[in-house]
Amino acid sequence: MDLGLSGKVAVVTGGDSGIGKATAELLACEGAKVAVIDRTSQSLEQAAKEIGQFGEVFAVQADLTKPEEVESAKHQILARFGTVHILVHAAGITGATGDFLELSDEAWYKTIEIDLMGAVRTCRAFIGAMRKVGWGRVILISSEDAVQPYPEEMPYCACKAAVLNLAKNLSKAYAKDGVLVNAVSPAYIATPMTDAMMEKLSKQMNVSFDEAIASFLEENRPHIELKRRGKPEEVASVIAFLCSERSSFVLGSNWRVDGGSVTSL
Incomplete structure (x- = not known):
């Protein structure tokens, strides 16, 4: 199946490993030009070399907890490719775990800064370019934990639930501009x-x-x-479809790739 991604410009956060890297590789295989963002230069450079075997890749180091670095990444990517058509936000951490009564504000803030505000900042940075060209796909990686929470992972669960809400809100705000926003919720990959x-x-x-x-x-x-x-490639396959021309009537949805982990429909 031709996904219609040849020549599209895709930005993948958390692109140095796991789901982000697998997605970047698959998008490159489909002919997209891929910019991968991560905060660790050494692992990012190695990932870029490996992704580069499949197509054109541009590595950009940025800490998503710092708005100025996200803006710098945006300017670098636009200078390289001219525009952006696709954003896959896969960067995230497990964050603080343990008894709710023992988790400090600082523990919560660290998880929120990366798992929620990282999504907010990258969407704010790149949706504008998609609106200008009248075509865009935004995929936010949530989790099974967003709808089936685990008390020992409360900050992560709360942030991933917020990411689902963010995706739904963005889908309503920018569909008229041709920007389709969806979420993907993996489990235990x-x-x-x-x-x-x-x-x-x-x-x-x-x-x-x-x-x-x-x-x-x-x-x-x-x-x-x-x-x-699950395997990162199994999640990447779903993401690639949602990035494609083939998903032109898919909007504001949450696609679970969880092996059946969530017990409800």
Whole structure:
């Protein structure tokens, strides 16, 4: 299936690993020119080399918690490509975890700055270019946690719920300009973020990494019917469709890629 992405300019945040990198690679394979944004220069440069095997890529280092760096990234990308047609916001962190009564304001603010305000800042930076050309796709990565929250991950869950609301609001605000906004909600994907969670769990339980994964699936994610972690490429495939000409009547939706983890429809 031709997704109609040849020549489109795509911006992918969190593009140095996980879902962001897999998405950048797939978009490049489909003929898009891809700008990847991340805050760590070394991993970003390595990812750009690997993504560059599939098409044109431009790496931009920026900390999404700093508005001036997001603006700088925007200017660099527009100077390189002239416009932007697609934004995939995949950058995020697990953030503070633990008992709600023990989480400080600072712990909340750090998660909000990255998981919510990072989405706000990147959308504010790039939607304007899409409006000018009359065509755009914005995909915000939320999570199963947005609709099926876990008390030990409360700041993350709250931010991801806010991202869903942001996507819906933006979809209503800019559809008239040809900018279609949707959300994708993965669950327990094999990324560096969940790797870190499993490494921590394996140490706590004094078991192997694989045993920690098996335990987490059984105890914490029993409704993942496929009984495994998802692959970044499986999420990227859904994102690529939503970025494409083929999704021209898809707007304000939340696409779950969760192996059945969310128990309701």
